[in-house]
Amino acid sequence: MAKKLIGIDLGGTTTKFAFIDQGGNILAKWRIPTDISNAGSNIVPNIIKSISDQMRKEDYNAADFLGIGMGTPGAVNREKGTVVGAFNLGWKIVQPVGATISANLQLPIMIDNDANSAALGEFWKGAGDKADDVVFVTLGTGVGGGVVTNGHLVHGINGGAGEIGHITVQPGGYLCTCGKRGCLEQYASATGVVRIAKDLAKQFTGKSRIIELIDSDEGLTSKMVFYLADNGDILANQIVDRVCSYLGLALSHIGNTLNPENIIIGGGVSNAGNTLLQPTTRYFQENAFPSVRDSTKLKLAQLGNDAGVIGAASLALQFRNTQPFNTK
Incomplete structure (x- = not known):
């Protein structure tokens, strides 16, 4: 059975999540408030906990997924999986977001800018x-x-x-x-x-x-x-x-x-x-x-509010192959 994708759309007030199939269809979606207190130090632990809880609830484990894609505000270093300058999140200094999430969930992760993720969503499954x-x-x-x-x-x-x-x-x-x-x-x-x-x-x-x-x-x-x-x-x-x-x-x-x-x-x-x-x-x-x-x-x-999670999830398709995904 084809492995699923996880999409994360991190925003200043809300973090949206989805489990998505490789055709870009949402299988489950949910959201949590984004806790920006203490210089945003709770954001990544909350993301890890929320995904873990949802995987348990739906009886999934890491082996059911290809990987994670994430859209975030701020400046993203895609190679290192770090984010900096996301002032609305309290992230003024470099955050090792990718390494932390990947290590805890035992899945590869690809991170990009939130507007880029929304663009990918519309490109893949929306008005593109x-x-x-x-x-x-x-x-x-x-x-x-x-x-x-x-x-x-x-x-x-x-x-x-x-x-x-x-x-x-x-x-x-x-x-x-x-x-x-x-x-x-x-x-x-x-x-x-x-x-x-x-x-x-x-x-x-x-x-x-x-x-x-x-x-x-x-x-x-x-x-x-x-x-x-x-x-x-x-x-x-x-x-x-x-x-x-x-x-x-x-x-x-x-x-x-x-x-x-x-x-x-x-x-x-x-x-x-x-x-x-x-x-x-x-x-x-x-x-x-x-x-x-x-x-x-x-x-x-x-796609409205779903563009970010769909586009983010599509980033995880890069773990499947290096071809552009231009099929609908």
Whole structure:
């Protein structure tokens, strides 16, 4: 019987897990809160315990599995299985994540960046749609990305490939947490949408529910901005248009550089659906080279919260062979 895969999607608030078959189908999935106390020192022990408990519960042992794949925030050294600079986890110094998990569970592990893992998930079983060349952009609290060419993830010389959130869309613009200004992340993430809303609200002279939300203690969210845009709020529509203009511009640069078959938009902000996709596509087409405009498609992600665990599990297929896995 074909061995199973284990996928781990480590996030700042939740850690998701799945047992997956080699065809990419989820057999079981579960989640635990991510304990970031004490500089994140409980995270890896909690992961090991959770997988051990689930294996016992389902009457599995290490021999039933090919290996483990894991997506994590921070800078990953794939050869050494270490993670550093995952500040939202409390991991400021190098963490020997791979060696610890592997030794305790008696299985090989492959670790990659969380956005890369989500990209692999969509590429393998989601909106990638059997294409060998796919770019994934995730719009959440921040903006991440992953690039797949010829069926393989692109990492770059220092692991920095796919940092779509740090494409400059407004020279000299908002200061980013990375230290530079005008990054896409500051304009198209959930927090970026709210930031643009507050800026545009200052110049808006009409009546808008957005201004009421900013002025009250109710708090404004990106979800609310898109909801109000759908319901005819003029200011909300101006905000969405501005956000999509930045996103479409950044995606046109990616299209012009890589000409992938699909650029897939995922993450929480993508739940806005066509309200986000249609204007973004218009701005993408305005800024894309004609042959790119006519061949690269913008699509919404399909796997939702499962993209990370499916993509992470697919990393473990590398223990089976070294071929790219481009079958659906």
